[in-house]
Amino acid sequence: MTKQMVEKITNMDEDFAQWYTDVVTKAELIDYSSVRGSMIIRPYGYAIWENIKDALDHEIKGTGHENVYMPLLIPESLLQKEKDHIEGFAPEVAWVTHGGDEELAERLCIRPTSEVLFAEHYKNIIHSYRDLPKLYNQWANVVRWEKTTRPFLRTLEFLWQEGHTCHETEEDAHEETVKMLEVYSDICERVLAIPVLKGRKTEKEKFAGAKYTYTIESLMHDGKALQSGTSHNLGTGFAESFGIEFLNREGKLQPVHQTSWGFTTRIIGAMIMVHGDDKGLVLPPEVAPVQVQIVPIAQHKEGVLNTAYELQRSLKNSVRVSIDASDKKPGWKFNESEMKGIPVRLEIGPKDIEEGKVVLVRRDTGEKIHVKNADLETELPRLLQDIQKSLYAKALEHRMNKTSIALHMDEFKEGLAEVGGFIKAMWCGERACEDAIKEETQATSRCIPFEDEALSDSCVYCGKEAKELVYWAKAY
Amino acid sequence: MTKQMVEKITNMDEDFAQWYTDVVTKAELIDYSSVRGSMIIRPYGYAIWENIKDALDHEIKGTGHENVYMPLLIPESLLQKEKDHIEGFAPEVAWVTHGGDEELAERLCIRPTSEVLFAEHYKNIIHSYRDLPKLYNQWANVVRWEKTTRPFLRTLEFLWQEGHTCHETEEDAHEETVKMLEVYSDICERVLAIPVLKGRKTEKEKFAGAKYTYTIESLMHDGKALQSGTSHNLGTGFAESFGIEFLNREGKLQPVHQTSWGFTTRIIGAMIMVHGDDKGLVLPPEVAPVQVQIVPIAQHKEGVLNTAYELQRSLKNSVRVSIDASDKKPGWKFNESEMKGIPVRLEIGPKDIEEGKVVLVRRDTGEKIHVKNADLETELPRLLQDIQKSLYAKALEHRMNKTSIALHMDEFKEGLAEVGGFIKAMWCGERACEDAIKEETQATSRCIPFEDEALSDSCVYCGKEAKELVYWAKAY
Numbered sequence: 036m037t038k039q040m041v042e043k044i045t046n047m048d049e050d051f052a053q054w055y056t057d058v059v060t061k062a063e064l065i066d067y068s069s070v071r072g073s074m075i076i077r078p079y080g081y082a083i084w085e086n087i088k089d090a091l092d093h094e095i096k097g098t099g100h101e102n103v104y105m106p107l108l109i110p111e112s113l114l115q116k117e118k119d120h121i122e123g124f125a126p127e128v129a130w131v132t133h134g135g136d137e138e139l140a141e142r143l144c145i146r147p148t149s150e151v152l153f154a155e156h157y158k159n160i161i162h163s164y165r166d167l168p169k170l171y172n173q174w175a176n177v178v179r180w181e182k183t184t185r186p187f188l189r190t191l192e193f194l195w196q197e198g199h200t201c202h203e204t205e206e207d208a209h210e211e212t213v214k215m216l217e218v219y220s221d222i223c224e225r226v227l228a229i230p231v232l233k234g235r236k237t238e239k240e241k242f243a244g245a246k247y248t249y250t251i252e253s254l255m256h257d258g259k260a261l262q263s264g265t266s267h268n269l270g271t272g273f274a275e276s277f278g279i280e281f282l283n284r285e286g287k288l289q290p291v292h293q294t295s296w297g298f299t300t301r302i303i304g305a306m307i308m309v310h311g312d313d314k315g316l317v318l319p320p321e322v323a324p325v326q327v328q329i330v331p332i333a334q335h336k337e338g339v340l341n342t343a344y345e346l347q348r349s350l351k352n353s354v355r356v357s358i359d360a361s362d363k364k365p366g367w368k369f370n371e372s373e374m375k376g377i378p379v380r381l382e383i384g385p386k387d388i389e390e391g392k393v394v395l396v397r398r399d400t401g402e403k404i405h406v407k408n409a410d411l412e413t414e415l416p417r418l419l420q421d422i423q424k425s426l427y428a429k430a431l432e433h434r435m436n437k438t439s440i441a442l443h444m445d446e447f448k449e450g451l452a453e454v455g456g457f458i459k460a461m462w463c464g465e466r467a468c469e470d471a472i473k474e475e476t477q478a479t480s481r482c483i484p485f486e487d488e489a490l491s492d493s494c495v496y497c498g499k500e501a502k503e504l505v506y507w508a509k510a511y
Numbered sequence: 512m513t514k515q516m517v518e519k520i521t522n523m524d525e526d527f528a529q530w531y532t533d534v535v536t537k538a539e540l541i542d543y544s545s546v547r548g549s550m551i552i553r554p555y556g557y558a559i560w561e562n563i564k565d566a567l568d569h570e571i572k573g574t575g576h577e578n579v580y581m582p583l584l585i586p587e588s589l590l591q592k593e594k595d596h597i598e599g600f601a602p603e604v605a606w607v608t609h610g611g612d613e614e615l616a617e618r619l620c621i622r623p624t625s626e627v628l629f630a631e632h633y634k635n636i637i638h639s640y641r642d643l644p645k646l647y648n649q650w651a652n653v654v655r656w657e658k659t660t661r662p663f664l665r666t667l668e669f670l671w672q673e674g675h676t677c678h679e680t681e682e683d684a685h686e687e688t689v690k691m692l693e694v695y696s697d698i699c700e701r702v703l704a705i706p707v708l709k710g711r712k713t714e715k716e717k718f719a720g721a722k723y724t725y726t727i728e729s730l731m732h733d734g735k736a737l738q739s740g741t742s743h744n745l746g747t748g749f750a751e752s753f754g755i756e757f758l759n760r761e762g763k764l765q766p767v768h769q770t771s772w773g774f775t776t777r778i779i780g781a782m783i784m785v786h787g788d789d790k791g792l793v794l795p796p797e798v799a800p801v802q803v804q805i806v807p808i809a810q811h812k813e814g815v816l817n818t819a820y821e822l823q824r825s826l827k828n829s830v831r832v833s834i835d836a837s838d839k840k841p842g843w844k845f846n847e848s849e850m851k852g853i854p855v856r857l858e859i860g861p862k863d864i865e866e867g868k869v870v871l872v873r874r875d876t877g878e879k880i881h882v883k884n885a886d887l888e889t890e891l892p893r894l895l896q897d898i899q900k901s902l903y904a905k906a907l908e909h910r911m912n913k914t915s916i917a918l919h920m921d922e923f924k925e926g927l928a929e930v931g932g933f934i935k936a937m938w939c940g941e942r943a944c945e946d947a948i949k950e951e952t953q954a955t956s957r958c959i960p961f962e963d964e965a966l967s968d969s970c971v972y973c974g975k976e977a978k979e980l981v982y983w984a985k986a987y
Contacts, residue, residue, distance in 0.1 A: 078577035106549035134656035
C-alpha cells in the first residue's frame, strides 16, 4: 500500500488529465468498480464530502429550508408533463423496465433531477397563499446516462442536494434564486477556497424547463472552467403543467413561482484541480478530514511516541489531528501526508521534545515553522486560517492571470491559445454566434456576469450591436 | 390545512391499520406519489429520520467505522457471483435495461443491498493482515420490488445504513456481529424508547448468503412483532466467491471473514406503532424535531406574544423549542401539537405571566405541571428525560403483558388468539415444524434468544426432542 501511495504521480503540466486520475486514486479518494461510469467514494473522499455537506446543509437550514426525501423512480408519464424538461433529460436517463420477473406496464426512469416529483407533491399540499413559501431541499443520488465519465467531474451517478421552492410572486422567486446562488458562492469561496464568477447562463446553456439559470463558474489549474453550482428560476412553467395553483391574497387562483438549485460531488473535482500540485492533493483546512498530521521522528527512542500521543490528545479540541505511528520511515510518512493534502504536518523528535517545541510544515508552501508546545493551541488554528486564505488568494490570482479581453475573434483565439482560461468578450445575444464560437474555438459561454460591463459596442463574432458581456472558456 | 390536521383519526383498537395510515398522513410524516409503493418523506418525517441517523452515525463512527459510498447500480453478472445471495434477491430487484435510447448489453439492477459491490472493492484493496480489519458503512437508498407496501414498514425504496466489514479471524467477525447488534439495540432502547429482544434468526429466516443472522425484535401496540435491525456474520462465503484473500500472519493466503448489518427507515414505523395513541403520534424526546411547543393563550392581549417569544429565546439552548403564534384558536393548536406527538406543550397566558409561571402538559400522560419561569431551564430537560424513560417503561410493560409461554400447540394458538404478542415455545430445530407452525397460526419464528432458557424437553409442534427456545409472533 505504501508503495502505491508514494509512487511518483504524473507531472500536472505534462499531462493534467493523467495527473488528476493519479491523484484521485493514489490519495484514496475513489476506486473504480465494474459499474461503468460510476465510482466508489472511499473513506477519505467521503469524509471530504461529509464536511462540504455539513457546511452547506447548515446554510440551507439557516436560510429557512427544510429537508425532505422524494422517490428515486419517476414514471415516464410524470417526466413527460413538462415538455422542455423531458426534451432536455430524455436522452440521458436510465430506464427500469422490469421488477423481479415481471415486465412493468409503464417504465420508470431513475431520477436525473426531481422537479416533476416535487411539482406533483406541491400540487397536493399548496392551496392558499398561507401555504407559501415552501422551501424544500433534498440530499440524494441521481443518475444521468453520460457517455464519457471521469471521477467526480462527470459520473453516471452522483450525489447532490437539490432545492425546490414555491413562492407567491415573481419577485420572491427571483430573490430566492439569487439568495441560493450566494449560498453556493459562499461555500465555494469560504469553505473550499475556490473563487467563483457569478452570472446568468445564456438561453442555450440554461436548465431544461427554467426561465433563467444563474451559475457560479470556477477556473481550474489547466485553464478550463467548471460550472460549480446552479440556481434556476423556473417561473410558472412547471406550475402550469402540473396545476400547482393557490388562492392569492385577492382570492384568485394563480400558479406558484418556483425555483430549483443544485450542488454536487462534482465540486470535489474542482477542489482537486484548483488547489492540487505535483505532490498530490492540497486540501483547504475547512474541509480537510485531517488538518494536522503528527509525524514522530525517531519514534523508537524513549518518550517520543508517548509525547506525540499526548500532543494529539491536547490538540484534538482545537483542530482535527491525526498521528502516523506506523513503522514506515518518516520520509514515506511525509510523502503520504503530502499526497493526501493534509494542510499541516507536525514533526516531533527527541531534540524537539528536549527544547519543548515542534516543527510545523505547511502543505501549500512547504514553509517550516518552529513553534513552542505552549503556543500550539493558538498557533495551529491561526495557521490553518492563514492557509485557507492563502489558497483562496492563490486561486484568485491564477484566475486573474488567466482572464483575457477579446474585441475580435483573432484576439479571442489568441487569448485561448496563449493564456487559456476565461475570455471576456461582447456578444450580440444570437444563438448563431454562440454556436459558431464554440464550433471554431471549443469555448462555450460560461456566464453573463451580474455586473454590467461593456468592452465595446459590437459582438466579438458578427460585429453587430452587442447586447452583453460574456465570459467564455473551454470547460469540463 | 388546519381542518385536515385535527380531523378525527380512526380509533387504534378499532382498526389499527387505518389508524396507522391516518397518523402518518395527518401528522405530515409522508405523502403518497404516483410512484407505486414509494413514499415522500415530508419535512417532519425527515427531521425525525435525521435525528435517528445522527445518533446512529455517531455510534457507528465511535466504534471505529468509516463511511463510504458505493454505486447504485449492480451489473447482473456481479450480483450472480454468490449463489445463495442471488437466489434470495433476484425475485425482488428492479432492472435497468436502457440508458437513454440505447439498450444495454448487460442489464443492471438497482441495489437491494450492497454486499457484492463491497466484496468487489475489498478484493481490490485487501492484500495483507495489515489491511484488516476494514470497517465500512454507507448511508444509502435501496430498492426491493415488494408486492404490497405500507409507508415506512415496507416500501419499494427505503433509506438505510449498511455496514460491511472484513476481519482476520472468525472470532473477530463474530465479535463485530454482536457489537453492531448491541449498537442497534442501544439506539432502539435509549433513543427510540423501544425495548427489543435480541437473538439469532433460524436458518429459514436468516439473510441470503449469511452464516447466521442476529436480530432485534420489537412489539407493536397491536401485538405484532417487527424486525428492527439485523447483523449478519457472512463467514467466508462472499470472500470465497469473490476471491477476497489476504496474506495472514503465517504468510499464507486465506479468505477474509465478513459481516454486514443494516438499520432502516422502517424503524420510524415501529416508533409510531409502539408509542402512538388515539390522539396521534407520541414522539420520544430524543428524536422529536420539536420537544417543547409553546402555545400562547389569549395572545391578542398585550405582552403575551412578546413574553412567549422571549421564553422561546431563553430556552432554545436547553431544548428544541418552537412556538405556534398563528391565528388559530388554542384548542386547535393543542390538537395539532398532540397529533404531531410533541412531547411537551407549554401554555402561557396573561395570568401565568402575572404569576411568573407557565403550564406544562405532557403528551404521553396528559399531566399538567405548573412551573415557575425561573425553573424552566432545569425542569424541562428533566421532564423530557422522564418522558423518555416512561415511554420505554410503558412499552416494556406492554411487551411483558403480551408474552406467553406455550408447551403445546393448543396453548400456542390460545396465546396468539387471546393475548397476541410473543409466544415463547420450544423447537426441535426442524424446518418442517417451523413451516407447519406458520401455516397453522401465521406466526413466524422471530428469534432464538441469546440467553439459554428451557421450558420443556419437547418441541411445541412435533413433541420430539427440543433444541432451543424460540420467540414466535405474527409480524410486520
